[in-house]
Amino acid sequence: MTGRTFSAPGDHLEKQDPIAVSRYRGLTRINHWITAAALVVLLLSGLALFHPALFFLTGLFGGGQTTRWLHPLAGLLLTASFALLFVQMWRLNLPRREDVQWATHLGDYLSGHEERVPEVGKYNAGQKVVFWAMAGLILLLVASGVMIWEQYFPHLVSIPVRRTAMLVHSIAAILAILVFILHVYAAIWTRGSLRAMTRGTVTGGWAWKHHRKWLRELAGRGGSGSAE
Amino acid sequence: MTDRAPQPTTAVANPPVQPMEENLGAGDVVRASAMADLPPPDRELTKVAKLIDVSKCIGCKACQSACIEWNDTHPELETNVGVYENPHDLTPEMFTLMRFTEYENPETSDLEWLIRKDGCMHCEDPGCLKACPAPGAIVQYSNGIVDFIHDNCIGCGYCVTGCPFNIPRISKVTHKSYKCTLCSDRVAVGQGPACAKACPTQAIVFGTKDDMKAHAAERIQDLKSRGYENAGLYDPEGVGGTHVMYVLHHADKPSLYANLPDEPRISPLVETWKGATKSIGLAAMGLAAAGALLHGLFARANRVSVEDEWDAAELVARSGEGKDEQ
Numbered sequence: 001m002t003g004r005t006f007s008a009p010g011d012h013l014e015k016q017d018p019i020a021v022s023r024y025r026g027l028t029r030i031n032h033w034i035t036a037a038a039l040v041v042l043l044l045s046g047l048a049l050f051h052p053a054l055f056f057l058t059g060l061f062g063g064g065q066t067t068r069w070l071h072p073l074a075g076l077l078l079t080a081s082f083a084l085l086f087v088q089m090w091r092l093n094l095p096r097r098e099d100v101q102w103a104t105h106l107g108d109y110l111s112g113h114e115e116r117v118p119e120v121g122k123y124n125a126g127q128k129v130v131f132w133a134m135a136g137l138i139l140l141l142v143a144s145g146v147m148i149w150e151q152y153f154p155h156l157v158s159i160p161v162r163r164t165a166m167l168v169h170s171i172a173a174i175l176a177i178l179v180f181i182l183h184v185y186a187a188i189w190t191r192g193s194l195r196a197m198t199r200g201t202v203t204g205g206w207a208w209k210h211h212r213k214w215l216r217e218l219a220g221r222g223g224s225g226s227a228e
Numbered sequence: 229m230t231d232r233a234p235q236p237t238t239a240v241a242n243p244p245v246q247p248m249e250e251n252l253g254a255g256d257v258v259r260a261s262a263m264a265d266l267p268p269p270d271r272e273l274t275k276v277a278k279l280i281d282v283s284k285c286i287g288c289k290a291c292q293s294a295c296i297e298w299n300d301t302h303p304e305l306e307t308n309v310g311v312y313e314n315p316h317d318l319t320p321e322m323f324t325l326m327r328f329t330e331y332e333n334p335e336t337s338d339l340e341w342l343i344r345k346d347g348c349m350h351c352e353d354p355g356c357l358k359a360c361p362a363p364g365a366i367v368q369y370s371n372g373i374v375d376f377i378h379d380n381c382i383g384c385g386y387c388v389t390g391c392p393f394n395i396p397r398i399s400k401v402t403h404k405s406y407k408c409t410l411c412s413d414r415v416a417v418g419q420g421p422a423c424a425k426a427c428p429t430q431a432i433v434f435g436t437k438d439d440m441k442a443h444a445a446e447r448i449q450d451l452k453s454r455g456y457e458n459a460g461l462y463d464p465e466g467v468g469g470t471h472v473m474y475v476l477h478h479a480d481k482p483s484l485y486a487n488l489p490d491e492p493r494i495s496p497l498v499e500t501w502k503g504a505t506k507s508i509g510l511a512a513m514g515l516a517a518a519g520a521l522l523h524g525l526f527a528r529a530n531r532v533s534v535e536d537e538w539d540a541a542e543l544v545a546r547s548g549e550g551k552d553e554q
Contacts, residue, residue, distance in 0.1 A: 013544065050509070053510070055262060064380075067382065148389070154385065154398065159388065163495050163498055164497055185520040189530055203540075204537055208543065215540060216543065222547075
């Protein structure tokens with residue numbers, strides 16, 4: 001069997017007429033939505049403790065005390081869950097030459113002239129930025145988060161270090177939320193993307209328009225008879 | 229009819245014995261954690277302070293005993309590891325602690341036994357209150373007392389991060405933060421703090437802040453006349469002054485006394501976290517979310533066209549022929 005450059009094991013043409021391309025298998029989708037649920041819990045509970053104007057959000061979790069213990073546990077869940085996504089996706093998110101060209105054509109992409117944008121594989125440069133930014137920020141968040149986890153690690157670091165961790169944690173969280181907004185927005189703005197994470201497939205036209213190298217590789221590997 | 233208790237101006241005199249109404253409450257709060265717009269207080273109380281004269285302290289720990297008794301805490305029994313501190317550190321059950329330092333004065337070659345009663349300093353600008361995310365969990369009364377309102381505490385430990393003196397301790401049992409209250413419950417009924425009441429040498433005294441400063445000035449003058457030329461008052465400016473002050477024989481080197489901070493202030497990291505980060509961060513997140521929503525509602529979406537589907541079908545068909553697998 002020919003090797004894969006632009007697609008992940010399991011990606012295949014699922015059916016013809018109309019064409020459906022399998023993008024994420026069931027386990028990956030469950031993995032993604034667990035990560036997403038943990039992130040939403042973290043976002044709401046974290047914001048509640050971040051700004052007094054948002055403290056009322058603790059009511060969603062049954063009060064301040066519950067929010068206080070729930071937040072770090074959700075953080076561990078997110079870290080573990082994202083780590084699983086990471087091992088599945090990191091290889092195809094490595095930067096390639098065409099990413100630079102893609103990035104220089106960002107204006108064309110946003111203004112609807114995608115025909116002027118170079119062809120890309122399973123992920124474009126924007127998606128890669130989201131992936132690596134999230135990976136880096138989650139690493140920062142979990143490391144600084146453990147340092148300020150009063151309940152289990154009150155003496156892990158000195159108080160001056162704890163102050164630094166606090167600042168790092170809040171800035172990293174703000175950046176992560178901005179990346180999250182970008183991720184959700186892009187998935188909705190680029191119509192036809194959401195079904196990749198719900199049903200697992202995208203249309204042939206979607207793959208042709210946004211990830212042509214990925215589609216070419218899968219087409220070259222043949223139809224739905226893939227053993228993988 | 230009951231009267232309101234008088235504001236205590238000393239810990240020495242016995243309080244009135246007839247029933248009296250509490251005289252320190254929610255109406256006297258001038259600052260509360262995570263609450264920006266407080267109603268102005270009903271009245272302005274006279275600032276109070278506790279003055280601890282380390283030169284008069286004999287290290288008897290009567291203050292600790294009085295504190296435990298009044299606050300009804302139960303510090304764990306620990307083992308003797310060869311130092312006088314007992315317990316070994318402040319705990320959620322021990323709000324004040326005598327700290328002992330053996331200092332060999334290089335100028336006189338004398339061994340000096342420096343004893344400092346550690347505990348909350350009741351800062352005029354409290355770092356704990358600034359750091360706390362729970363509305364009303366930390367309050368400051370107009371008389372200067374900084375108090376933890378445990379019903380509102382969520383046990384996050386941010387006060388530990390904010391405090392320049394390493395004072396608050398979080399209970400593993402109740403998951404709430406504890407520290408010296410300056411006996412706000414005694415002050416409310418006209419009595420001075422329990423530690424000051426119990427101190428056999430009056431190394432701990434209590435009264436209005438002005439009185440305490442005047443008393444300290446006398447003590448410092450006395451110490452200077454006895455050769456302690458660096459004697460002085462510890463009422464650090466960096467935190468706006470404190471409502472627990474020390475008379476130190478070596479006021480030029482506070483850190484000699486079991487690492488009492490030389491120049492305490494709320495850490496710039498805490499100020500940045502609770503200042504710029506909080507407001508700029510919230511604005512950035514709010515703008516991004518609102519912008520995305522508006523753009524999503526009103527701008528043209530990125531749609532796949534019918535031609536794209538045809539092109540894809542053609543590509544797949546051609547590939548199939550080329551490989552001749554179907």
